[in-house]
Amino acid sequence: MFKELDPLLHAQLRLAVMSLLMQVTSAEFTDIKEKTNCTAGNLSVQLDKLSAAGYIAVEKSFKGKKPLTTCSITKKGIKAFEDYVNTLKQYIHNR
Amino acid sequence: MKPDDEALTTKQSLAIITEMINLTKGNIRNNSVYFLLWGSVIALANLSMFALLMAHYPRPYIVWIIVIPAWLLTLYLAYRHRRKHRMATHLDRINMWMWLCFGVVIxxxxxxxxxxxxxxxxxxxxxxxxxxxxxxVIIKFRPLIVGGICFWICGALSFVLGSPWQPLLGALAVTVGYIIPGILLRIKKEA
Structure with missing residues (x-):
């Protein structure tokens, strides 16, 4: 019996964001936008969804006079990502 | 990246994860400039010290003053790098602390x-x-591993050979340990 893939992670942009945040200590909004090659509006919506689920922590501050949004993965996010990858492995091995 | 939440196949999911890993893994490889800088500075200092020892100059160690501008340049390059590459991977962080501890020990x-x-x-x-x-080991780059072994061998040989030959061994060690891997890292990055 296959475990269901986490629908929150099983989406292109959210999965890309989580894969990126798994490897870095933290990342600024502009860096994530640049690496994932998406629009600011779309990224903002997806970050809100991940943050609401407790998968990422979003910190808003200022760098000089410019607003700065920094994201980092939470323990819950790490667990969700690991579970997602393990389920993905099951799908691939049993194909 | 597509704006919608369309369902992914397992193959696409794997491709996204792999792509994001590849995008961040190049960070440490960008550090070739530090290997080239310190390799050249230390090799030059060692060779100059050897020449001064051979010339019976009373204070041959004076050449090591060259490391002061090298440190200043390193701090400037690190500051510039930090501004350009704001994202630090966990391995970047380990690598940075390791070299910082090394600097304190030296x-x-x-x-x-x-x-x-x-x-x-x-x-x-x-x-x-x-x-x-x-x-x-961290960046899976064999020339640096070989360089590390060369440092160890040259260090042991330095105990055996003694004073006048030690700077030559030092120059050899940094050439194999820093300069050659630095050049190869640069070639690999540009390839």
Whole structure:
């Protein structure tokens, strides 16, 4: 019996964001936008969804006079990502 | 990246994860400039010291003053790098702390050189083996691993060969340990 893939992670942009945040200590909004090659509006919506689920922590501050949004993965996010990858492995091995 | 939440196949999911890993893994490889800078500076200092020793100059160690501008340049490059590459991976962080600890150990050794009868060359070479080899392991780059082993061998040989030949061994160690891997990293990055 296959475990269901986490629908929150099983989406292109959210999965890309989580894969990126798994490897870095933290990342600024502009860096994530640049690496994932998406629009600011779309990224903002997806970050809100991940943050609401407790998968990422979003910190808003200022760098000089410019607003700065920094994201980092939470323990819950790490667990969700690991579970997602393990389920993905099951799908691939049993194909 | 597509704006919608369309369902992914397992193949697409794997491709996204792999792509994001590849995008961040190049960070440490960008550090070739530090290997080239310190390799050149230390090789030059060692060769100059050897020449001054051969010329019976009373204070051959004066050449090591060259490391002061090298440190300033390193701090400037690190500051510039940090502004350009704001994202630090967990491995970047480990690597940075490892080299920082190495710098503190070298500084302490130089400060207490008298306590080890100024046998600094072999000790510094032996200590240099550690971060060089581990950097190679972290980025899976064999020339740095070989460089680390070369530091260890040259350090041990320095104990055996003694004073006039130690700077030559030092120059050889940094050439194999820093300069060659630095050049190869640069070639690999540009390829």
């Amino acid at each position: 500084f302490t050794l130089v400060a207490f050189g008298k306590a080890v009868n100024y046998q600094l060359n072999p000790i510094i070479l032996l200590v240099s083996a550690l971060p060089t080899l581990l950097s190679g």
